[in-house]
Amino acid sequence: MNQWFILHTYSGHEKKVCESLKARVAGTDLESAITEVLVPTETVVEMRGNKRVESSRMFYPGYVLIQIDCDERGHIPDDVFHAIRSTPKVTGFVGGQTPTPLTQDEVEQILNQQAAAEEKPKPKFSYAAGIHPEGHSNDLWAFDPG
Numbered sequence: 001m002n003q004w005f006i007l008h009t010y011s012g013h014e015k016k017v018c019e020s021l022k023a024r025v026a027g028t029d030l031e032s033a034i035t036e037v038l039v040p041t042e043t044v045v046e047m048r049g050n051k052r053v054e055s056s057r058m059f060y061p062g063y064v065l066i067q068i069d070c071d072e073r074g075h076i077p078d079d080v081f082h083a084i085r086s087t088p089k090v091t092g093f094v095g096g097q098t099p100t101p102l103t104q105d106e107v108e109q110i111l112n113q114q115a116a117a118e119e120k121p122k123p124k125f126s127y128a129a130g131i132h133p134e135g136h137s138n139d140l141w142a143f144d145p146g
Contacts, residue, residue: 001069001070001072001074002035002067002068002069002070003067003068003070003074003101003102004065004066004067004068004101004106005065005067005068005076005093005094005095005099005100005101005102006060006063006064006065006066006093006094006102007064007065007066007084007090007092007093008062008063008090008091008092009062009063009064009089009090009091010062010089010091011061011062012061014039014058014061014063014064015039016089017064017087017088017089017090018037018039020087021037021064021066021084021087022037024083024087025083030080030083032069033068033069033077033079033080034066034068034080034084035067035069036065036066037064037065037067038064038065038066038067039058039064039065040059040060040065040110040113040114041056041057041059041114041117042056042057042059042113042114042117043055043117043118044056044057059110059113059117063094064090065102065110066084068080070101074101076099081099
């Protein structure tokens with residue numbers, strides 16, 4: 001039975017961990033146990049000068065999602081667990097020694113969020129009426145102490 005788990009990684013090394021895990025399981029007996037490794041990202045757009053620049057931003061910095069074929073009790077096989085834990089830049093599973101799998105609703109929410117982000121890039125910064133770009137309300141800036 002396939003279940004999704006969350007790996008905690010060094011911040012900024014999520015893509016490297018994803019590539020390392022994929023390379024580590026390719027061509028081994030772990031290939032059937034680890035079915036998917038995912039770093040949920042979205043494309044954001046910002047204007048630099050007069051140029052439109054698209055960049056990638058992670059939904060969950062410091063975390064990688066991994067789909068593992070577990071045993072009938074929902075436990076990760078020991079060889080798979082140790083192979084993942086010994087991957088460079090992986091600090092552990094969310095849940096520690098007994099990793100907590102994501103529910104199907106949580107997985108669908110994350111995958112839908114990523115699918116929606118792929119369809120349409122969003123602005124890097126968004127502003128609302130009545131809020132100063134630095135996060136202060138206009139009322140604060142209008143305050144006159146004297």
